Amino acid sequence: MAKLDIQSVVKSFDDKVVLRDVDLTVDLHDVVCLIGSSGSGKSTLLKCINLLVPIDSGEILLDGEAITDPSVNPNDVRQKMGIVFQAFNLFPHMSVRQNILLSPVKVHGVSKDEAESRTHELLEQFGLLDKIDEYPDRLSGGQQQRVAIVRALATQPDLMLFDEVTSALDPELVAEVLNVIRGLKEEGMTMLIATHEMGFARDVADRVCFLDDGKILEHGPPKEIFSNPQQPRTREFLQRIVEAGRL
């Protein structure tokens, strides 16, 4: 059974169709990268999976359960997955510690001590323990984004969604965030990653999906997609990436 199974998902905002009939499965421990130009629907797809954006038709199954069913409580679903956004979205009025503790303690009812010790563990693992009492505006973009990842991991999800998490970072800060994601792959985390970092996608992905105008035009192992794309649109997109020196 697939960890995540997306079936014929359609989503439009007013009269603009953003996702047209998207099918995608992600198996347990798989890392799938979504590539495609801005506006191709990558972000919307991730937000639909997290139920932040309701879909118009189709179905999304998590561990075989239809999470897009109206009778499902979105908060129960969100407990099983973590999402990290492009802009860091840490809560500016809370310290790193408070940012991370909020969800486990207030939502999941984890005891304060247990949540604290897990927070320490995670921050230590990501080299952020010395920042535990800092406020977000005192951290670099890369540090903020790593804290955002820790915050999403604090509820022990078994699926992580990444929405262009390095797009808002200064170039020299990109690597530290990507390394965190590489580390998660080694631990066997199931991940769906929307990214513009093609080199990273090639390295880390088990499968790459090329989205164009709300459709998955092509998908397969990174080697195939990057060295031998079948669709003219994919070739065009990759050509532009190469010209920009990003691959």
Place this chain on the structure above:
Amino acid sequence: MSAAPEEVRSPGLWPSRRNRPRRHREEGARSALIAAGSTVILLGLIAFWVVNSETWPAVQQQFFSPEKFREVFPAVASGFWLDIRMFMVAEVLILGFALVLAMIRALRGPAFFPLRALVIVFIDLVRGIPIILLILVLGFGVPALQLSGVPKSPLFWGVATLVISYSAYTAEVYRAGIESVHESQRMSARSLGLTQVQALRYVLVPQAIRNVIPALLNGFVSLQKDVALVFVLGVREGVREAQIFTAKTFNYTGYIAATILFLLVSIPVARFTDWYTERDRRRKQAVGN
């Protein structure tokens, strides 16, 4: 900060001293002297003009009689103390009640429609009625119904009306604050599994309140004076005591006593609001958002 002194200078009443380079201090002292001088001259001219009016001696007797002042002051002051207590009780209730209203208004989704609609109707109604009318209608109307278990005291209904009226306005202040927090904060909170109410409680409202403290302080200044409106119900607060004195003696000095007492409280609060707003503005500029 290396901004030019013109930019640093506060737009408030007093020129700001801080952040000013030393070489500008002298110039600052000179402009303060000029400001003080012209103020004294202006006030002097107005006083001269008033005092030389033909009816001044009579007006002085009626409004500014020192003996009458001494006579009326204790009653007015004790009434004014009631004003202050009403203000403090009402303000606490307003801050709480208005926040609940604003949070209900900020809830999304069709399930909350009836609650949201109720709050909007309440706010529109209350804001559409002059506060003095609201006080008269509730203050005389509700006790007249003689409902069992419902207080009949005009003091209770006076304060209750102030709370109802000011909560409607304050709720709108909070709402503006909640809407000023970026949508991504709400989304982040929701993605972590927080319910709508938890997202408001832990993430949106704390940031919203920081954004609207100056507006809330303005409401304080306004309420601190409007508590006197309950005098129409016969509550013996400061203005009412002055009115009683006038009715007995045909002398208006009581009103002046009440005026002085109100000013003694409201001017510091207004200055504090200005100072806080200015500090807040400068701090936001320093952070760059």
